[in-house]
Amino acid sequence: MTLDIALTFGVLLLAIIFFITEILRPDLVALIVLVLLVVFGLVSPGDALAGFSNPAVVAIWAMFILSSGLARTGVASNLGNLVMRVAGETERRLLTVLMSSTALLSAFMNNIGVAAMFLPVTIDIARRTKRVASRLLIPMAYGSLLGGMLVLFGTSSNLVVSGFVENTGLPPLGIFYFTPIGVAIFLVVVIYINLIGHRFLPQRQSPQPVSPTQIPPAQDLQNLYGLEERLAMLVLPDDTLLAGKTLAESRISKALGLNILSVKRKDGKRQAPDAHLELEGGDQLLVLGRLDQIEKIIRSPMFTVETEVPTISRLLSENIGLAEIQISDTSEFVGKTLVSAGFRQKFGVNVLANRRRDLIRRTNLQNMELETGDVLLIEGQFDNLAALSDQPGYRILSLEELGDYHLEDRLSFIDIPEGSALAGQTLTEAKLGSAYGITVLDIIRVGREFLFPEPDMRLEVGDQLIVSGHPTDIEVLNGLQKIQVEKDVKFNLRDMENGSLSFVEVILSPYTSLVGKTLKQIRFREKYNVSVLAIWHGDRPYRTGLQDLPLQYGDAFLCYGPRAGFELLAKERDYIVLRQDVQEKPRLKKAPIAGLIMLAVVAVVIVGWLPISIAAIAGSAMMVLTGCLTMEEAHKSIDWKSIFLIAAMMPLGFAMRDSGAAQYLADIVVRTAGPFGNFAILGGLMTLTLLINPFIPAVVNAVIMTPIGLATAASLGVSPYPFAMGIAYMVAACFMTPVSHPANLLVMSPGGYRFTDYLKNGIPIAILVLLVSLLLIPLIFPF
Structure with missing residues (x-):
């Protein structure tokens, strides 16, 4: 060797x-x-880069564009609709037609795209025929894989193999070299599935009658995700301190880790959980999530607020000071929040205020997106402040220069009483910042002061804290302590569906860029106005801690929201929405053109006029020139x-x-x-x-x-x-x-x-x- x-x-x-x-x-x-x-x-360097211009690689990215053209013009979806008409009622016929359709399409389209496109079609077929989707989905996916064995460009690996053959000086594999054996393999597998394999397909969901609009039955989804175990009713007292505050201001969702499904008024009317909905005394909130956090709050006060107000001078020492920095247009923090940027963890400083033009914000800074020109007032040890000295506008501030910030208006003393749920928790675990908008600046314990406490410092009974927060945020927390909880709620989610609001499953697509990110980081709720009630993650559903759960390939979201939100989601490459009627409308008038372009690509390769790489590029260009898809859509269709x-x-x-x-x-x-x-x-x-x-x-x-x-x-x-x-x-x-x-x-x-x-x-x-x-x-x- x-x-x-x-x-x-x-x-x-x-x-x-x-x-x-x-x-x-x-x-x-x-x-x-x-x-x-x-x-x-x-x-050699030349050979190392040769892969990017290799004919096989070129053919692969061009085939992504051709596949997208067939999908966006409805060629593929029309075949899916045909499947629903001819599939019949027997399971064997369903399996045969479904696998044949996906295999045929996968021979000429990207097989991942075919599987993604047929996913909602297959679920609809299952519901129309009153079967469980688990009996059909694996055969559908296998059909798309079998289609890759039918022709040369059926799958990327075929083109890679052909590229290596051609690289040795031999003629490349022909476009239909795979067809005879591929057809034989397909027939044998279909026969196996119908005679033997169907016995191994699980039946895990109870079939439900389908509604005329083909929307998944809410009760079916409720059972699948086990929502009933986490349903509860929160009742606001008539004299609640939360009256007049919006749902967002109440912090019920953030503070308690609960999903609010609906708000029922005293008069019996049910309201959608809009962030701007004002709460009233006597409101009943149907929520989803673990109730142990709110039970701790209700059991005994978390803290008591003192009437004395601390001065800003108490927050400074010979080691700790204040400074300003400005966010420039080239800053890595533009468009990020303090949480998503990991500002505290990265620099070891607290942000006390944000000056944006003429407006100064001193509370709820954690989830505020930073903009060019923002001036941040930061507190920390001088060594940590010095690490930020290369930032624009950096300067150390004296007490006399803090007048415009009016920090004292947001400072309070709070005490940790006996039985408080905060006792024994670290500052990170207490989530006072992310949940309540309260920042702990100082801890006074038995005569000792801990200025700028570390996130892993544990709170103890008798601690006195100096905190920064809006008075209404503290009032909100007091209001949360008086909420009544009703458990063992029997509720049918169908009762919450109406013309505009519904429950829909959304899957992360194979092309998603969101793996490793959280719902909080991607601001899912804010972008789409859709609530995620549960996530099927791995092999089980998660119903709590959803905002901080790192996403992975194959995750499924149970969502609740308006049709407009799901239509917006359906346009995104990151998601697959399992509901047919919210999908982007295909350009049906262009379908014949797209079909002819694909046939032309195959024809010129068969007769030897052009190699497959050049033919595929020509076909891709024609897809754009004829309006089957835009150039932007062509770029997005490629799985880079x-x-x-x-x-x-x-x-x-x-x-x-x-x-x-x-x-x-x-x-x-x-x-x-x-x-x-x-x-x-x-x-x-x-x-x-x-x-x-x-x-x-x-x-x-x-x-x-x-x-x-x-x-x-x-x-x-x-x-x-x-x-x-x-x-x-x-x-x-x-x-x-x-x-x-x-x-x-x-x-x-x-x-x-x-x-x-x-x-x-x-x-x-x-x-x-x-x-x-x-x-x-x-x-x-x-x-």
């Missing part, structure tokens, strides 16, 4: 570890691999994460070929399986490819295994095409786990699937794909 081979294997092993552990994003891992290959001299992943990983394949690493592994394969013949060697490589599939992205698997397959063919002195085709089919066989392919993960939450549900059908189907392709490849592509 040479040094180059060892280095190549080292880079390969590092990449596989990162892909499996998911420590870093896959596209970032690919870029790191690219750089390492150049640094170690395994590829996938493009970067493929383009940056292709040099690894070149390195394996040029360093001799692929030949080294090929020689091992030939020595091990050679005595059993070419058929056994092909079977061994295909099995290895299939086993790797669940752990790394399919295109990466193609990049790794294709050079090995081609080198094996060269060692044997046989045609490389059987090995290229075998690896391509195995790379596309992503059936075994939900994380094997985004289409599988997409249906996990709406179907209520568990990991084992994929194993039960995915493993037998993957084995069938292996056997069928292994038997037919030598017949159609002789050694």
